[in-house]
Amino acid sequence: MSPQSTKRTYWLDILFRHISRLPASDRTLLHIALLAFICTGIWALYAINKDSLITTPGQGGTLVEGIIGIPRFVNPVLANTRADRDVTALIYRGLMKIAPTGELVPDAAESITLSDDGTTYTIRLRSDVRFHDTTPLTARDVAFTIGLLQDPELKSPYRGSWVDVTVELVSEYELKITLKEPYAPFVENFTVGILPAHLWSTLPLEQIPFSQLNTEPIGAGDFRIARATRDTSGIITTYELAAVQSALGDPNISTIRLRFYPNEAAIVNALNSDSITSTSYLEPSHLPLLTSDASISITTIPLPRLYTVFFNENRSAIVRDSSVRKALTAAIDRSALIEKTRSGFGVPTFTPTTLSFPNVESEGNRDDTSPTSSTTTPADILRAGGWSKTDAGVWEKRIDGETELLSLTIKTSNQEIFQTMAETLAAAWRAIGVEVTIEQYEQSGLVQSVIRPRDFTVLLFGIDHNRSQDLYPFWHSSQKDDPGLNISQYTNLKVDELLETARVTEDQTARRTLLAEASSLIRNEAPAIFLFQPTQIHIAKDTVVMTSITDINHPADRFMNVADWYVREEQLWPILNNRTQ
Numbered sequence: 001m002s003p004q005s006t007k008r009t010y011w012l013d014i015l016f017r018h019i020s021r022l023p024a025s026d027r028t029l030l031h032i033a034l035l036a037f038i039c040t041g042i043w044a045l046y047a048i049n050k051d052s053l054i055t056t057p058g059q060g061g062t063l064v065e066g067i068i069g070i071p072r073f074v075n076p077v078l079a080n081t082r083a084d085r086d087v088t089a090l091i092y093r094g095l096m097k098i099a100p101t102g103e104l105v106p107d108a109a110e111s112i113t114l115s116d117d118g119t120t121y122t123i124r125l126r127s128d129v130r131f132h133d134t135t136p137l138t139a140r141d142v143a144f145t146i147g148l149l150q151d152p153e154l155k156s157p158y159r160g161s162w163v164d165v166t167v168e169l170v171s172e173y174e175l176k177i178t179l180k181e182p183y184a185p186f187v188e189n190f191t192v193g194i195l196p197a198h199l200w201s202t203l204p205l206e207q208i209p210f211s212q213l214n215t216e217p218i219g220a221g222d223f224r225i226a227r228a229t230r231d232t233s234g235i236i237t238t239y240e241l242a243a244v245q246s247a248l249g250d251p252n253i254s255t256i257r258l259r260f261y262p263n264e265a266a267i268v269n270a271l272n273s274d275s276i277t278s279t280s281y282l283e284p285s286h287l288p289l290l291t292s293d294a295s296i297s298i299t300t301i302p303l304p305r306l307y308t309v310f311f312n313e314n315r316s317a318i319v320r321d322s323s324v325r326k327a328l329t330a331a332i333d334r335s336a337l338i339e340k341t342r343s344g345f346g347v348p349t350f351t352p353t354t355l356s357f358p359n360v361e362s363e364g365n366r367d368d369t370s371p372t373s374s375t376t377t378p379a380d381i382l383r384a385g386g387w388s389k390t391d392a393g394v395w396e397k398r399i400d401g402e403t404e405l406l407s408l409t410i411k412t413s414n415q416e417i418f419q420t421m422a423e424t425l426a427a428a429w430r431a432i433g434v435e436v437t438i439e440q441y442e443q444s445g446l447v448q449s450v451i452r453p454r455d456f457t458v459l460l461f462g463i464d465h466n467r468s469q470d471l472y473p474f475w476h477s478s479q480k481d482d483p484g485l486n487i488s489q490y491t492n493l494k495v496d497e498l499l500e501t502a503r504v505t506e507d508q509t510a511r512r513t514l515l516a517e518a519s520s521l522i523r524n525e526a527p528a529i530f531l532f533q534p535t536q537i538h539i540a541k542d543t544v545v546m547t548s549i550t551d552i553n554h555p556a557d558r559f560m561n562v563a564d565w566y567v568r569e570e571q572l573w574p575i576l577n578n579r580t581q
Contacts, residue, residue, distance in 0.1 A: 058568030062255040063544060066267045066279035070260055071236050074217045076193030077148045078209065080157045082281075085556035087258060090241060091132075092193025092219035095123060095142065097560045098467075102551030104187060107248075108137055108194060108220065110173075118182030118504055121190075125173040128247035131196045132224040139175040143167045144197035146177070153205055161189050182504040184511065185468030188553070191560070193219060222251045222563045236260065252566035265289075271296070271539065277567075278540035280555050284343035287537075295542045300535040301552055302347050304354050304465040307421065309410075309458060309529040310487045316457040317399045318406060323385020325526040327378040331428045338532050341420045346532040351519040353469050354533045378432040382406075395433050407435035411450050412460035414440040421531075422460050452482040454489060461487070467553050469515060472499045475522055488527040495521050543567050 069083030079088045095109040106112065110126045129137040148154055149162045164180040179186060196218055203211055215236060216225060223241035231237050239258040243251040259276055261267050264286050270276045272291045290296060309328075313320040334348035347354075387397045387406065395406035410426060412418045419440060426436040441450060450456050463474060463485070473485045476499050480489040498518040505511040523530070536555050540546065547561040 056570050057252045057545070057564070057566035058570040059250075059252055060254045061252075061543075061567035062257060063253050063278060063565065063567055064257045064259060064276045066270050066276035066281060067258055067260050068263060068267060068281045071215060071239070073209070073214050075214050076195065077145065077154065077156045077158070078214070082555060083260065085554055086280075086559065087239060088193055088217075088219075089221075089556040089559040090223045090256065090258075090562060091217050091221045091225065092195075093129065093137075093221045094192050094194060095125075095190040096187070097191055098549060098552060098557055100547050100549050100561055100564075102467075102549065104190070107191075109190070112187070112190070114506065118184070118506060119179045121177045121187070122170075123175050123177065125175075126247070127173050129220055130246065131220045132218050132244060133196070133199075135196060135198055137194060137196075137220050138172050139169050140172075141194050141197045142175055143169055144201055145192070145195045148195070148200075148208070149192070151205065154208060158189075158192065161186075184502070184504055184506050185466065185470045188466055188468050191553075191557075193221070196220075222246075222248075223256055226255075249563055251563040252568075253562075256562075278538065278544050278546075280536060280538045280558065282537060282539060284345045284537065287343065287539075290539075297540055297542055299538040299540070299546065299548065300345060301538065301549060301555075301558065302354065302533050302535050303555070304467055304469070304551075304553060305462055305534055306349060306352070306354050306465065307460075307462050307531040307534070308352075309425065309460050309531065310456070311458060311527055312454055312456050312488060313527070314489055315454070317402075318404050318408065319457055321385060321397070321399065322526065323381055323387065324406065325529075327381040327385075327432065328429060328434070329526060329529045330376070330381060331378045331432050332425065332529065332531070333428070334532055337421065337424055340424050341417055342534060345535045345537055347535060349530045349533050351523045351530055352471055352475060352528070353515060353519050354465055382432075389433065393433060394435065405435065406433070407437075408458050409437045409439055409456075410458045410460055411439045411441065411446070411456045413443050413446050415443065418460060418462075425460065451487060454482070454487070459487065463487075467551055470503065471515060471518060471522075472503055475499065475518070490522070490525075490527040492521060492525065 065086075067083050067086055069081050071083050071087050072081070073079050073084045074087045074091060075084070076088050076092050076094075079085045093108050095107060095112065096104045097107040099105045108125060108129045109123050111124045113122045114120070115122070123139075123142070125137065125139060125142070127136070131137060146162060146165065146167050149156050149158055150165065152159070166178045168176040168178070170176060199213060199218060200208065200211075216228065218224075222244055224244050225239055226242040227240040228236050229238040229240075237260055241256040241258065243254050259270065261270060261281075264282055267276070267279050267281050268286055268289045271279065272289075287298075311319040311325055318324055338344055338346035338348065382395060385397075387395045389395055397404055397406075408429070410422050412422045422438045422440070426438055429436050446461075450459065451461070465471075465474075473479055475486055475490055475495060477486070477491040477493075477496050478484065479486040480491065495518050498514050498521075502511050502514040502518070505514060522528075536552070536558070538546065538558060545566050546558070547564040549558060549561060552558065552560075
């Protein structure tokens with residue numbers, strides 16, 4: 001034993017002998033003090049450790065999603081219902097996907113380059129992407145999928161986006177897609193899921209809609225179908241999806257269970273009984289039916305849809321009067337309208353562009369005609385426009401030698417939301433002295449009898465934009481007659497020029513500037529009143545953490561970053577958190 005060790009042992013021996021000679025009461029106090037010192041040290045170490053740990057997504061766990069409908073075509077070429085689109089988004093992978101920021105980023109593609117003339121996309125695929133049966137995803141699969149989308153006999157609901165597009169295979173992992181003419185928003189189509197050609201190409205075209213692969217699909221997405229449960233009629237009631245480990249990353253959640261229900265009442269019951277942990281299938285009117293539960297959270301995502309009042313100036317001298325259109329606009333409280341029709345789940349909009357296209361800023365984006373933001377009343381606007389009230393309290397004006405009374409008919413759908421919206425608008429307009437009647441139609445009847453022949457003075461309707469906010473189909477003068485979608489038959493040569501240029505402009509900043517100017521011109525001329533943009537509601541237990549996404553086309557797009565969702569958490573020292581590296 002070394003001299004130093006001998007010395008330490010000597011002093012410890014003296015200390016212990018001294019303690020042993022103390023009275024019993026002193027020894028007890030000393031033991032208590034020692035225990036307190038040890039506990040304090042442990043607590044201090046715990047507090048330091050707790051403050052230093054960070055919470056990160058954990059691996060594993062199960063998400064149970066409630067869906068309304070029955071899966072029939074879990075196939076990116078044929079999927080048309082919300083149920084089909086939801087499952088398809090989880091099973092398949094596209095060339096690109098929507099990032100949480102709303103930008104398009106490569107997915108199965110390694111790179112996509114556009115030719116100088118804006119017509120040819122050269123696509124280089126990743127060589128490490130595989131279908132769920134381990135077969136590599138190649139350029140042949142992409143070409144095969146596009147061929148099915150284009151085939152008129154198959155009647156894909158997405159065929160219109162692929163007309164006049166040619167595909168050239170360059171190599172196993174490279175191909176070229178060429179457009180007839182430049183069209184900047186075309187790149188949005190690259191989010192479509194890719195089918196495995198080796199499974200589908202052996203089927204005759206007429207058998208594709210009836211193939212078992214439509215309900216037992218093989219894709220290349222983050223999840224694969226592990227099991228399907230059917231009822232006694234053979235109808236699928238549950239899909240169990242298993243996470244797929246791939247070169248593109250491993251999903252946090254290990255299992256997603258999709259349960260299919262007939263209606264919203266069944267979804268409410270499933271949430272209240274904890275049979276599901278999340279859903280995107282409840283309208284605002286059903287939210288009060290949920291059992292009060294602090295563990296439920298609601299996420300909203302603006303959709304590229306716009307509820308709009310269209311004027312047909314060719315059919316009525318009254319709405320041809322700009323003071324009438326501006327007075328009607330000023331009488332609307334958009335926030336109250338959203339509260340009345342969607343319990344507040346919507347975004348007020350004042351231009352033909354929706355808020356899902358950020359950075360479009362212009363004079364037209366400001367609401368300077370709403371009752372809450374202007375001291376000029378609707379009555380002031382009408383009087384300034386030459387209208388006056390009769391002794392009976394009816395507004396009238398001489399137009400083209402005729403005395404016109406301010407009386408309007410709103411034509412709209414008989415769906416509940418349009419009925420409520422029309423009644424709310426009518427009440428607001430009657431309050432300023434306008435005579436208003438409402439005519440409602442079945443959706444197909446409204447399209448065939450009112451919209452296509454442009455047989456209306458005032459039309460309340462909704463239009464779907466895509467994420468690219470291509471306003472050309474809705475506001476270019478070449479689209480003013482059926483089958484064009486310029487419902488108001490609006491004509492402005494400057495707007496035509498701006499929209500034509502925007503369609504071929506790849507630079508997003510320049511494109512936004514063009515759309516902002518066009519939006520401002522349209523808004524100022526008021527061929528329509530832009531009301532609000534609905535928001536998609538996603539309800540989930542607090543244990544479910546989904547990646548927020550700012551800009552989607554369809555509700556199913558919420559799954560484009562599902563690999564980042566999680567239902568478990570881990571606490572790690574920052575140095576051990578490889579997810580932040």
